[in-house]
Amino acid sequence: MIEFEAVSRSYGSTEAVKQLDLIVQPGELFALLGHNGAGKTTTIKMLVGLLRPGRGSIAIDGFDVARTPREAAQRVGYVPDEPHLYDKLSGREFLSFVANMHGLRAGTADAALAAQIERFGLGSFVDQLTESYSHGMKQRTVFAAAMLHDPRVLVVDEPLVGLDPHSIRLVKDLLKAHSQRGATVFMSTHTLTAAEELADRIGVMHRGELIFLGTLEELREQRHVVGGSLESLYLSLVDERGKPTPESPSP
Structure with missing residues (x-):
């Protein structure tokens, strides 16, 4: 349903997203994680057509976001980080x-x-x-x-920020139900407990690169940890790569 193929995007000399290859299937709830400046919001803005990739291509349900934007947009619902x-x-x-x-x-x-x-x-x-x-x-x-x-594809950037507990539960239930009906949900979040609760797969970005892609259990296996929380696993993975650097001019 969603396919990134060798996608890159730069701001001046800063490469915000580097050679991103990613496929998200129908019925999947996918969570993209990363520090501020890791490339998450740039990735989402390219996905929904607000930014063009510098290189590579993005397709939604087979429609290229840059070449057939109207057809791609008809299949997408988008919730930005700032309403x-x-x-x-x-x-x-x-x-x-x-x-x-x-x-x-x-x-x-x-x-x-x-x-x-x-x-x-x-x-x-x-x-x-x-x-x-x-x-x-x-x-x-x-x-x-x-x-x-x-929408057949729902893209949400930090969906839980500023919501009260009742609304948070409402949104979580909505995201899960929408994917269970066969739609694709692509979520970027800093709320790691929500990602752990909801996501079928997670991706971790660091300095514009996708450094992990898989299930929580696969991340545990990679880190040689039994039963570790997503928060602890994520922090150990990112800290191992070194302190993140901010993008310029936009995350």
């Missing part, structure tokens, strides 16, 4: 706008809006201007927007 809404629109107006952007017909759009408003508990504020929303309210609204067209 951005249109301040002078209400949540409902924003969701309607997104539904129109995805080409949903009126009846289908209305049903999708109602379903996501209920799913994410937006009813108490969805008709208020989004400029009045807290971070958590914005995050829930952006998640609802990403799910309106029932």
Whole structure:
């Protein structure tokens, strides 16, 4: 469903992502881990079409993200690390706008809006201007927007930041359920306990390189540890490679 082939991206003389080869299958919940500046957000921005790869190619469901961006985008729902809404629109107006952007017909759009408003508990504020929303309210609204067209690929960058415990449980359940229905979920997170709980496979990036790809059990075998937590395993792996260096100008 997602395929990175020899993908690289530089900012000036700094190579933020180096020769990334990665395939994520339908029905898989994949977690990308790494320190700030490791290349995670650059990878995600290339995946959703916000940045072009300097070299290599990225395909979603067989559609090249750079060459056929519209077809690729129709299959993707994206939740960025910082939720951005249109301040002078209400949540409902924003969701309607997104539904129109995805080409949903009126009846289908209305049903999708109602379903996501209920799913994410937006009813108490969805008709208020989004400029009045807290971070958590914005995050829930952006998640609802990403799910309106029932995407075959869901890409989420730090999905749990700023959420209350109830919303965190809601998002975790949503991500797992979406992958269990056969969709692909690509998640970047610093919340290692969430990655350990949810992910079928993990990838660890360090200084733009993918230094591990596999299951938690495979990471334990590589590190010769029985029953170690993802946090301890991740820290030992990254510390072994040396202190990470920040990307420039963007992570």
